[in-house]
Amino acid sequence: MLKGKNILIGITGAIAAYKVLELIRLFKKNNANVKVVTTPNALNFVTKTTIESLSQSPLCIEQFDIKEYKPEHINLTDESDIFIIAPISANTISKITYGICDNLLTSTFCAYKKQVIIAPCMNTNMWENPAIQKNIEILKERGIKVIEPEEGFLACGREGKGRLANINTIFEAAKEYLLPEQILKGKKIVITAGGTKENIDAVRYIGNYSSGKMGTAIADYAFKLGAEVVLITTVDTDRKYKVIRVNTAEEMFTEVKEEFKNAYSLIMAAAVSDYRVKNKSEQKIKKDGAPLILELVENPDILKEMSKIKTNNQIVVGFCAESQNLIENAKNKIKNKNCDFICANDISKKDSGFSSNFNELYIIDKELDIFHIEKTEKQKAAKIILERIYGTSK
Ligand SMILES: Cc1cc2nc3c(=O)[nH]c(=O)nc-3n(C[C@H](O)[C@H](O)[C@H](O)COP(=O)(O)O)c2cc1C
Known part of the structure; x- marks a missing residue:
């Protein structure tokens, strides 16, 4: 099943290192090529001999073992499809x-640009330590797939969260990355992300709390499904697909119009400001004791404009963030904007929506049918959104 796939497995000094020997076997049984890199401490838990026998490949551990003038860590990144x-x-x-x-x-x-999966294992107190939780959050935001530890009896003799996830779960997660169904192959998808910034003067702007995480997660997953992705975003990000960095709604509109011309679909996940400052100052405004009055004018409604010009073969998806009457407002929005789908999220909920790593959404189609996505990580929500939209459309 995995013939020709090159798997790089990393093992560190944690008690469940012995379980990963089974993961090596599982990949080998499925005809994958396996290389193993360990930290020096890992060899307190598993042996070089066992690893080399199971992987049928020399263990990589020496940083300064340079082959043909190419450092080993660069060799390892070039030669593998995934790093677990x-x-x-x-x-x-x-x-x-x-x-x-x-x-x-x-x-x-550090040098790895392809998908990385990590599966932590540690004592419950270590797992719950705020430094570790913060680092896990940062890694998730950077696109690292984290397979969280499970609850159970731990090697330290206590019950709690910290046990390495089941080996099959790790294997299946890797398979999903290695063999995703390429349902968007050959199709260009334009995705917007982040909150627009409307200049007041040379240093100030009107903005919103959108982090761009949802749109970026959708772009990442569309790329994985084989799409030619263009992400138009207000957030600096380094991705493997085309990223266009913008600030204002007008800049976003210009880029969307251009990119949408030959696209299959547009997903407007960005939080676009409805208004901009009419007479923005080129210089920093100095305070002079008098009230500062800003006149705001409406920005172009990108979703509505693109829905007007879209052909029958193009799919336009909007997002709406509401703090009350979510479904009712979302249904009105899809009718008013005439797009194909609306993904509605309730921003009044704690730890979901704006800035959070989680989202709970309702996907509403033109027939006003509703599909509910329960609160989940934005990466998972992205997968469900794309499968729902492109699985059910032409
Ligand atoms: C018996 C024993 C078991 C350990 N188990 C774990 C563990 O499951 N998870 C963990 O994070 N650290 C564990 N440690 C601590 C790590 O081995 C230690 O932090 C080490 O520095 C990790 O090195 P590495 O990350 O370079 O492999 C354990 C240490 C010992 C002595």
């Missing part, structure tokens, strides 16, 4: 979050 670090220790989680490269495994991570 399991188990990953609290120590290595923290190092990779901050770009520390003090062994072959951490250097490889």
Whole structure:
């Protein structure tokens, strides 16, 4: 099933290291090529001999073992399709979050541009430590797939969260990345993300709390489904597909119009300001004791304008963030804007929607049928949105 796929497995000094020997076997059984890189500490838990026998490949551990003038961590990044670090220790989680490269495994991570999956395992108190939780959050935001530890009896003799996820769960997650169904292959999808910034003067702007996480997660998953992705965003980000960086609604409109011409679909996940400042100042405005009155004028309604010009073969998807009467307002929006789908999220809910890593959404189609996505990570919500929209449309 995985013939020709090159898997790089990273093992660190955590108690469940022995379980990952089974993961190596599983990949080999499925005809994948496996290379293993360990931290020096990992070899307190598993042996070089076992790893090399199961992977049928020399263990990579020496950072300064340079072959043909190419450093080993660069070799490893070039030669593999996915990097799975399991188990990953609290120590290595923290190092990779901050770009520390003090062994072959951490250097490889730093140079790695393809998908990385990490599966932590540690004592419950370590897992719950705010530093570790913060680092996990940062890694997720950067697109690292985290397979969270499970609850259960731990090696330290306690019950709690910290046990390495089931090996099959790790294997299936990797398979999903290695063999995604390319339902968007050959199709151009334009996605907007982030909150627009409307200039007041040379240093100030009117903005909103949108982080761009939802739109970026959709773009990442569309790319994985084979789409030619163009992400038009107000947030700086380095992706493997085309990213166009904008600030204002007008700039976003210009780019969307251009990119949508030959696109299959547009997903407007950005929070576009309804208004901009009429007479913005080129210089910083100085305070002079008098009230500052700003006149606001309406911005172009990008979603409505693009829905007007779209052909029958193009799919336009809007987002709406509401703090009350969510479904009613979303239904009115789809009628008023004439787009194909609206994804509605309730921004009054805590830890969901704007800025959060989670979202709860309702996808509403032209027939006003509603599909509910329960609160989940934005990456998972992105997957469900894309499968729902492009699975049910032409
Ligand atoms: C018996 C034993 C078990 C350990 N188990 C874990 C563990 O499951 N998870 C973890 O994060 N650290 C664990 N540690 C601590 C790590 O081995 C230690 O932090 C080490 O520095 C990790 O190094 P590495 O990240 O470079 O592999 C354990 C230590 C010992 C002695």
